[in-house]
Amino acid sequence: MDFNFSEEQQLLVDTVQRYVRDEYSFEARRDILKSPAGWSREKWQALAGLGLTALNVPEEHGGLGSGPVETMLVMNALGEGLVVEPFLPAAVMTPVLLTRIDDKAAAEQLLPDVASGERIVIVAHQEPQTRGEINHVATRAEKTSSGYVLDGVKNVILGGGAADELLVSARTAGRVGDTDGISIFRVDPKAAGVTVKDYGTIDGQRAADIELKKVAVPASSLVGAEGKAFAAIEAAHDQALSALCAEAVGIMKAVNATTLDYTKNRKQFGQPIARFQVLQHRMADMFLHSEQARSMSYLAAIRCVDSDAGERRRALSAAKAIVGQAGRFIAQQAVQLHGGMGMTEELMVSHYFKRLTAIDLTLGDADFHTQQFIAASNAA
Structure with missing residues (x-):
């Protein structure tokens, strides 16, 4: 198997490594960790300026349409610098989910802003009992005449405190452990009933515990087909x-x-x-x-x-x-x-x-x- 990288891939590696070396020194990282937010919006925009936030976004939505190999190369370089901005949750998980869930309206509304770095959208899926089992979803979404009401807890959500918008998984049918019956909803982290507890983790990253207490969302907040998000x-x-x-x-x-x-x-x-x-x-x-x-x-x-x-x-x-x-x-x-x-x-x-x-x-x-x-x- 050929493990040599193309000229474009090597250029991507060199660009990210140069940025980390020149702009993300140990001292710069220490200053970011000491800041109130624990991460830097300015550095995030710099990553966006390099095209990194557009990496996993399809070209029709303003992205580069790259794939896992390019993401691997970028993560190698970001790892060397211990970059603390929420690249994994916001620039890998979110665009992949929005691309695969087959919701044209949500993709058109969110992916261009994800690609440009203007909006940080975070997938809130993990729960206290998940333990790696991603089909363990206890958060419920009860259907109403005007939409849905969400109740549940999400914990250790990477980059959750930086989110401009959340993509929350909730069960609309079935029992905990079923793969069917899981849906995704767009939720404003500042909406009534949503509590976001942001904190630093042992490794300098940021995570958040998110509590949803009878959070009313409109029917239009459903992303993709109901119960088919797994x-x-x-x-x-x-x-x-x-x-x-x-x-x-x-x-x-x-x-x-x-x-x-x-x-x-x-x-x-x-x-x-x-x-x-x-x-x-x-x-x-x-x-x-x-x-x-x-x-x-x-x-x-x-x-x-x-x-x-x-x-x-x-x-x-x-x-x-x-x-x-x-x-x-x-x-x-x-x-x-x-x-x-x-x-x-x-x-x-x-x-x-x-x-x-x-x-x-x-x-x-x-x-x-x-x-x-x-x-x-x-x-x-």
Whole structure:
């Protein structure tokens, strides 16, 4: 299989890496984290100016019409810089869901603004008991004469506090755990009955818990056919898994480079500790883990849109499990090689450690996806 990138793809990589290197330094990121919002609208507009928010938006709606491979390349570069703006939820999950849900009116109204970066639209799907099972939707949408009334709780919604508009999943029919009966509704985060609790997560990202108490929405807020949103949610979820794996690979690359540089400069017994054979073995193992994770990330990007559901599930779960294990190993080794300094806020390696830990836990951890892989293999 040819893993060489096209000239356009390489140009995309170079552009994002240059932006991260020149505009998203460790100090700049620290200042953003200290700001009241915890992320920067200015940086978001800069990403939009590079065309990144348009990456997954179809051309007919003002986007670039790119796919998972281009998203993988962008996430690699954003991972190296630990960019905290809500790229994954707003520029990957949302346009994929709106493209797959087959609602021309919603796509025409939302996707051009998503592509331009003018509006941040966030999918609010995860709930307290989801635990990686995306068909676990307990939030209810009761039909009324004028529309629907939503009741439920969504939690740890990535980028939820930055949302100009929410795409909320709710059950219009069936029981919790059914794939049928799940619908998507457009909800104003400032609407009566909606409470958004925004907070920072351990890795410097932002998330929100969203409570909906008898939130009345008009019938026009329904996106797509009633009760038929699961396939679109699954598509957004699968491409988000691929993107997360890619981000982790970018972080691993940065961790390995940072650790190698540190061991070349840190001296013990009159010589750089990089000369100690036992530490060379550790760094070789870190490199091997990162290369294996990279290969699985490529597989995830290729397979995340596979029409064969079983093949897609096996590839994505295998990738997420292996990337999670590799990230944990590399991060732990990096901190040990840095010594006590590796745990301090002043060193980037501690921030890499936290983000890799969070990525493993996002959308199902390594253990969960190992079980998913087994289940998908048994069903084949």
